[in-house]
């Protein structure tokens with residue numbers, strides 16, 4: 001942490017929010033992600049069922065910090081591509097094999113109760129498909145194994161009659177996260193014909209709340225994550241699409257949403273979580289909402305209205321001394337909060353010395369990786385190899 005500048009008088013003066021920011025420990029955060037690519041620590045075992053997402057967070061951290069070239073050897077690059085394609089089936093990707101903590105007595109009788117069991121997901125999953133396509137773009141894969149027709153079929157099959165999207169057909173778990181993932185897949189394919197777009201836009205509209213944010217599902221409470229998902233999805237609809245007018249906020253809606261998002265940022269000098277964003281009204285700041293709310297404001301062209309220096313200071317405080325970023329100061333780090341904090345910093349750029357790549361807030365990737373994904377996912381396929 002940096003010390004106050006000479007003569008500054010601290011609390012209440014507003015001086016502290018102009019202090020130089022602590023350094024971003026990029027080498028430590030990259031090392032945390034490289035460690036997690038090899039295997040999650042025991043404290044993060046509950047994240048193991050989302051291995052594809054972990055791969056996306058870790059590889060994207062390497063990308064945004066410009067370390068992908070240096071940290072991923074040709075051998076690792078090849079084996080990571082192979083591992084991702086091993087999770088490909090029926091047009092989409094699943095999360096990969098995982099271990100989970102089980103309360104079943106049969107899982108580990110010798111321990112007399114809870115134990116660790118190996119599980120395997122095999123059906124394609126919409127969120128994991130989004131993560132896999134982006135992770136492959138970071139690895140500059142050519143998607144030669146991708147069956148575009150089957151991918152479109154899978155995404156279309158995940159859409160419900162009311163316009164929402166489920167993680168898998170028939171899962172009954174529709175919410176705005178999957179709407180966002182479906183829209184990204186359509187944007188990467190450059191083809192929106194596999195989904196009922198008017199119905200999907202109507203679903204998003206029904207998730208909008210009186211506060212100006214969006215709930216996870218219709219009639220839900222405003223939350224930072226779904227608000228990002230809704231706004232990114234709306235702005236992914238191409239300007240020349242017949243549905244584009246339906247996908248833009250009215251002026252009054254824009255004002256309400258910007259206002260709600262800005263209110264999620266704690267005052268720079270707040271005693272707890274100062275400068276950070278909360279995910280909902282009356283909650284404490286959490287590093288990941290620096291991305292969900294910060295990127296949402298950037299999408300609305302209002303990124304300059306948030307206090308970037310204060311958010312940068314909060315994210316810097318969430319850095320763990322041995323690398324990785326946690327949801328709040330003093331907590332244990334994980335790849336999810338590490339990546340989203342770095343992605344937030346890439347968007348708001350609180351300190352040029354942090355030296356991050358810019359970020360495409362709609363796709364959630366560097367512009368170069370987003371461009372690669374669009375060019376190669378949409379490319380006319382060779383004969384599918386499997």
Ligand SMILES: [Zn+2]
Nearest residue numbers: 286287288327
């Ligand atoms: Zn969080």
